[in-house]
Amino acid sequence: RDDLLYENEDVQEALRRIPAHVVDERNFRMIRAIQLSMQKIILPKEEWTKFEEDKLYLTPMVEQVKKERLERENWEK
Template structure:
């Protein structure tokens, strides 16, 4: 039991360390803000509510502005590992699945 607890703590602390090392949280970004915008991601963004897209655009513009100014946000405004929720990844997975089904359907019929 102690080994399992140590492994969980180690993995969680390692994840936090890697998350903070990546640096995007210092600009107020979340993981899904960094996705490459291919056709699947664009379709997923189209399916999101407008207020979520507006929040994403604000974070991206703020990050660009901070980068140009060569500054970062104050530490209390950084995105925390615990607060970083995947808002776009589930929709992207659904879009990819639908696209694969459509391609399979077109191939067979």
């Protein structure tokens, strides 16, 4: 689910803060999805990520970035 987030400024900042290997894994999944889409190939069902196994690796950091941004905006008022 986190791979589908729209990359606004908060998401981009969150991506800078998470470990590089997590960003690399994310990029691999996105490249693979684009490649399979271009080739009109469906990922084999046994390789699908189950909902229970889908870990939110980016959402907590995005929420932290948003919280910091809102706090900074409130201080600047």
